[in-house]
Amino acid sequence: MRAEIPFFPPDLFADDRKVMLELLQEIGTAREQKFILGTRTADFEELLRDSLGAADVVACGSGTAALGLVLRAMGIGSGDEVVVPAFGCAPLASSVLEVGAKPVFADIDPHTMVVDPDDVERRITDRAKAIMPAHMFSIMADMPRLVELAAQHKLRLLEDSAVAQGAVLRGTPAGLWGNAGVFSFVQVKSFGMPGEGGAVVTGDPELGRTVRMLRNHGQNRRRFVYDIVGTNSRFDEIQAAFQTYRFAGFPARLERRAAIADYYTERFSRLNGRAIVPPPPGREGRCYYVYCLQVEKRDELRDHLASRGIGSHVYYPQPLPLQAGFAPHAPAGGRWPNAEYASRRILALPIYPHLSDSEVARIADAVCDFAREDGALR
Incomplete structure (x- = not known):
């Protein structure tokens, strides 16, 4: 009887189990008892920021949450439209709806299955505020063309690069072509982890600063002082330490x-x-x-x-x-x-x-x- 080859492997992190247990012990018994947004999260963000050459990387609760945080930081809301692919994962539409805006669905290229820039352009109206392409499976969207469209129509450009961490197109990493991009660290992604998590990556320091406040109830530097209305989308210290360890591989x-x-x-x-x-x-x-x-x-x-x-x-x-x-x-x-x-x-x-x-x-x-x-x- 031949061994089964599962599509979703059950042993993705088997080789690193000992490290995970050591981190659980170390962080769980540390004096500071800091389990979210501590020094390990900051170190992980710095590692990603330096590796990408980004202005800021903000770790948050999931890739889905990352999309919503960026849309809010961009000021997109009621009455606005965001052009998204018709083919892809639910957050492409749900994140837009959750900020009160309307997703406008554009068709895809039949071979690559990424959004078709020509159809994106046909869908742009005077209510459009952003284009949100998604890199699909193994292929990045046509970012050079989408950058041109965003500039021509004065729109924000948000990359759903949740599945594309590590991809590079014309020397620019996925996530850094537009105003911001997002990664997902859910288990089966290219840099997945044993849990839920994501990140916003951006070349715009001010946008990063706003996202950083939004993920932590609107707090900036002082606890219980709320500069804006935010939400809870904070990153786990154990996962941050584990991902930092695994990044070299x-x-x-x-x-x-x-x-x-x-x-x-x-x-x-x-x-x-x-x-x-x-x-x-x-x-x-x-x-x-x-x-x-x-x-x-x-x-x-x-x-x-x-x-x-x-x-x-x-x-x-x-x-x-x-x-x-x-x-x-x-x-x-x-x-x-x-x-x-x-x-x-x-x-x-x-x-x-x-x-x-x-x-x-x-x-x-x-x-x-x-x-x-x-x-x-x-």
């Missing part, structure tokens, strides 16, 4: 993900260009958080992989504006054909860094065997 983990993606893409280059479509090759603007195929017979391939003990995952089975929670905020009868097409076809393969070479080959073999049986192999 982050480049190697990114490289392993990229090497697996290179192998997949080379193996899948012989697949029929319509029935099974791999992502575009290359490493520019990539972090390979996940590796997604577009598959004409998606559910059949998923069942085929499962029969061989290989996990897979369907991301975003329906575009955001067609989901019950967000449809009331989208134009009646609206269509987003490329997002709808991707939702029917997308299937993600395992790509976490501690997959062995033999496991990676086994996954690729299974996909190619399916393609051969289906006549999709050239």
Whole structure:
């Protein structure tokens, strides 16, 4: 019986368990009994800030919270519009709605599955205040074009780079193309941790200062003195210490993900260009958080992989504006054909860094065997 290859591995942090237990003991028994926003959080923020060349990095409760904090810091609220992708995770729309603004859904590029700048431009009205692109799976959005659009229309630009930490496009890291970006440290992300957390990254010190107050009830330097109305989105000291420890290994983990993606893409280059479509090759603007195929017979391939003990995952089975929670905020009868097409076809393969070479080959073999049986192999 062959061992299963899960899509979400249960042992991401197994090698670091001893370190985590030591940090629990150290922080839990320290004299100061400081479990949030202490020196370890400050050190973690400084580490990220220096590695990115950012003006500020503000660690907060989650990637979702980070989006809302930035939107509030930008002064976006009732009556404003924010152009977001129609294809992606719920916070793209919910964070906008939570500040009282309206998400305006733009379609995606059919191959890369990131937001289409041409459709973004078509959706901009005089009520628009920001563009919020999302880097998807392994591919960064077309940030050079989106920077131009934001400047041309005098809009703020907020990158949802939650899945793209470590990606670099034309020498600029994900998160630093616009006014601000966000990262997510939830377990399965490229720099995930065993818990919930996120960060705002920005080249604007004033925007960073406002976010820093908002995450801590509006307090600045003095406790119980509230300069603005904020919320509770503070970062955990144990997680900050753990992530600081693990940061040195982050480049190697990114490289392993990229090497697996290179192998997949080379193996899948012989697949029929319509029935099974791999992502575009290359490493520019990539972090390979996940590796997604577009598959004409998606559910059949998923069942085929499962029969061989290989996990897979369907991301975003329906575009955001067609989901019950967000449809009331989208134009009646609206269509987003490329997002709808991707939702029917997308299937993600395992790509976490501690997959062995033999496991990676086994996954690729299974996909190619399916393609051969289906006549999709050239």
